[in-house]
Amino acid sequence: MSNYHIKHLEEYYQVYRKSLRNPEAFWEEIAEEHFLWRKKWDRVLSWDFSKPEIKWFEGAQLNITENCIDRHLTTRGEKTAILFEPNDPNDPAEHITYNDLYARVNKFANVLKAQGIKKGDRVCIYLPMIPELAISVLACARIGAIHSVVFAGFSSTALSTRINDSDCKMVLTSDGSYRGSKTIDLKGIVDEALESCPDVHTVLVAKRIHSDINMKSGRDQWLQPLLDNASVDCEAEIMQAEDPLFILYTSGSTGKPKGMVHTTAGYMVYTAYTFKNVFQYKEDDVYWCTADIGWITGHSYIVYGPLANGATTVMFEGVPSYPDFGRFWDIVQKHKVNQFYTAPTAIRALAKQGTELVEKYDLSSLKVLGSVGEPINEEAWHWYNDNIGKKQSPIVDTWWQTETGGIMVSPIPFVTPTKPTYATLPFIGIQPALMDENGQELKGNQVEGRLCIKFPWPSIARTIWGNHERYKETYFSAYENKYFTGDGALRDEVGYYRITGRVDDVIIVSGHNLGTAPIEDAVNEHPAVAESAIVGFPHDVKGSALYGYVTLKDTGESRNHDNLRKEINQIITEHIGPIAKLDKIQFTSGLPKTRSGKIMRRILRKIAHKDTSNLGDTSTLLNPEVVQDIMDNVL
Numbered sequence: 249m250s251n252y253h254i255k256h257l258e259e260y261y262q263v264y265r266k267s268l269r270n271p272e273a274f275w276e277e278i279a280e281e282h283f284l285w286r287k288k289w290d291r292v293l294s295w296d297f298s299k300p301e302i303k304w305f306e307g308a309q310l311n312i313t314e315n316c317i318d319r320h321l322t323t324r325g326e327k328t329a330i331l332f333e334p335n336d337p338n339d340p341a342e343h344i345t346y347n348d349l350y351a352r353v354n355k356f357a358n359v360l361k362a363q364g365i366k367k368g369d370r371v372c373i374y375l376p377m378i379p380e381l382a383i384s385v386l387a388c389a390r391i392g393a394i395h396s397v398v399f400a401g402f403s404s405t406a407l408s409t410r411i412n413d414s415d416c417k418m419v420l421t422s423d424g425s426y427r428g429s430k431t432i433d434l435k436g437i438v439d440e441a442l443e444s445c446p447d448v449h450t451v452l453v454a455k456r457i458h459s460d461i462n463m464k465s466g467r468d469q470w471l472q473p474l475l476d477n478a479s480v481d482c483e484a485e486i487m488q489a490e491d492p493l494f495i496l497y498t499s500g501s502t503g504k505p506k507g508m509v510h511t512t513a514g515y516m517v518y519t520a521y522t523f524k525n526v527f528q529y530k531e532d533d534v535y536w537c538t539a540d541i542g543w544i545t546g547h548s549y550i551v552y553g554p555l556a557n558g559a560t561t562v563m564f565e566g567v568p569s570y571p572d573f574g575r576f577w578d579i580v581q582k583h584k585v586n587q588f589y590t591a592p593t594a595i596r597a598l599a600k601q602g603t604e605l606v607e608k609y610d611l612s613s614l615k616v617l618g619s620v621g622e623p624i625n626e627e628a629w630h631w632y633n634d635n636i637g638k639k640q641s642p643i644v645d646t647w648w649q650t651e652t653g654g655i656m657v658s659p660i661p662f663v664t665p666t667k668p669t670y671a672t673l674p675f676i677g678i679q680p681a682l683m684d685e686n687g688q689e690l691k692g693n694q695v696e697g698r699l700c701i702k703f704p705w706p707s708i709a710r711t712i713w714g715n716h717e718r719y720k721e722t723y724f725s726a727y728e729n730k731y732f733t734g735d736g737a738l739r740d741e742v743g744y745y746r747i748t749g750r751v752d753d754v755i756i757v758s759g760h761n762l763g764t765a766p767i768e769d770a771v772n773e774h775p776a777v778a779e780s781a782i783v784g785f786p787h788d789v790k791g792s793a794l795y796g797y798v799t800l801k802d803t804g805e806s807r808n809h810d811n812l813r814k815e816i817n818q819i820i821t822e823h824i825g826p827i828a829k830l831d832k833i834q835f836t837s838g839l840p841k842t843r844s845g846k847i848m849r850r851i852l853r854k855i856a857h858k859d860t861s862n863l864g865d866t867s868t869l870l871n872p873e874v875v876q877d878i879m880d881n882v883l
């Protein structure tokens with residue numbers, strides 16, 4: 249029992265060492281004592297990073313929704329499970345108790361079944377942050393369907409790519425969504441996407457904004473009448489430990505998005521255990537993660553981790569700036585939030601507004617503050633610590649990834665002394681390694697290198713949907729027998745980790761992982777564009793923003809650059825979504841290339857950073873003359 253809830257630093261080190269000495273015994277004990285199993289495992293762990301193949305709790309049978317809902321009913325039936333805070337502050341918040349959740353998930357699960365969805369089928373969920381989103385995720389899990397949530401800010405093209413990649417036959421959506429003072433026509437986006445998804449036979453539509461939308465007969469149905477007629481009893485499907493629970497897409501540095509596959513037992517155990525410790529959640533606390541369930545943060549730390557612990561988890565539909573920039577603090581005060589988990593980009597945007605809107609609210613309920621998604625800079629860290637936490641609430645800077653399923657490096661609040669910009673210590677069971685350029689592990693402290701993980705943890709993604717070879721290539725081929733994260737990190741004199749950022753062509757914009765390749769593909773769709781290269785550059789709110797170098801086709805006619813910029817961003821919005829728009833677009837006479845024709849992004853990155861003192865040797869380039877031209881015209 250004691251290992252489940254770490255309470256002081258000495259205990260962290262003890263438990264950490266224990267988890268490394270005998271990982272199987274360690275995780276077996278956690279799994280045994282804190283979860284509901286239909287059948288226990290035959291084997292705790294088998295793994296081989298060279299294949300790669302990783303199996304946790306093989307032979308075990310369970311249903312994650314029985315762990316997240318059913319088992320709480322006797323002790324917490326009337327406790328709020330999901331506290332829904334709507335976009336409009338004048339609309340009442342909705343307290344969905346564990347009893348309610350049980351009934352609503354079962355009804356939804358029965359609707360899915362009645363529509364022909366079975367264990368193993370993929371269901372695409374394209375919903376805004378309304379209760380139906382969390383409920384449909386759990387309904388899929390109830391019947392063993394694999395959910396693939398697509399963030400409802402993605403465009404129709406991005407949606408159709410994801411639907412087709414994992415062969416979803418059904419899409420769950422809504423008539424529209426609220427976003428501050430705006431509404432978004434989600435159903436219109438779905439209709440457009442489905443023009444290129446011939447295999448989708450059913451679309452269930454939740455009513456949210458009551459707009460007049462087009463319902464395609466034979467394909468689209470309103471959700472509510474189906475729910476009204478469904479039974480509240482739905483036997484949970486018995487799942488094998490390694491059955492897929494969900495697919496979630498993340499961008500890579502090249503190629504199409506990767507459908508990361510997470511499986512059932514290990515994911516449940518790890519997200520529950522990290523939630524309990526990283527947020528020091530106590531019964532009756534109100535926990536709020538501001539992420540969208542369309543990202544892994546929402547999957548693991550709005551839905552599964554909190555509910556597996558019988559927690560109260562806040563789900564917020566709106567945006568931090570509506571009706572004004574005090575909204576987050578208004579919600580903290582209103583619901584007496586104890587743990588608050590957000591992203592550095594939000595903190596920077598709020599810090600820009602000053603402290604007036606913070607001081608209006610009573611934030612004394614707060615005990616723990618969290619940060620996730622990108623490195624938190626020192627200034628934002630202090631603003632958060634001083635003004636929100638009043639220096640009383642430790643900040644947990646949690647480093648992890650879509651692929652890792654759960655938090656990997658983080659302080660444990662009130663246990664690990666924090667240090668600005670440091671994610672600090674590896675979580676229990678996590679074995680990081682820093683690698684040098686020659687593929688050697690850097691031992692000892694005060695070293696900097698590429699961050700790898702040497703040993704499997706229960707919630708590591710098991711494959712990329714439909715492309716195991718790519719999974720192997722992306723994560724397990726850079727260093728033998730290690731999972732490569734794509735991030736750089738340093739380890740300080742006491743063994744604390746500081747994540748220094750991506751070492752590949754993934755750019756983190758406002759905490760969203762954007763691969764450059766799909767954006768370049770979109771830019772190149774513009775009829776006037778010959779080629780393009782996209783790099784990141786520092787931005788005071790977004791962390792990084794996108795800088796595009798674009799070479800136009802030589803047609804002899806002159807073009808209006810401002811119009812072109814708008815058109816290019818419009819294409820990006822259509823192909824990916826507004827989050828991938830370029831902040832700066834520089835038109836160039838050419839792009840610096842190696843003799844083998846590869847674009848030298850390193851040089852372009854330095855120019856965009858206005859760091860041209862040391863560009864390195866450019867003489868070996870195919871076209872060294874363009875470098876000066878690009879520098880002269882930098883934006």
Ligand code: WT7
Pocket residue numbers: 498544545619620621622623624645646647648649650651671733734735747749750756759760761
């Ligand atoms: C990448 C993963 C984990 C959920 C949100 C993002 C960066 C994430 C931190 C942090 C520094 C961080 C890394 C990582 N990142 N958290 N606390 N400090 N960097 O998930 O979209 O899969 O992105 O986000 O670069 O590789 P994701």
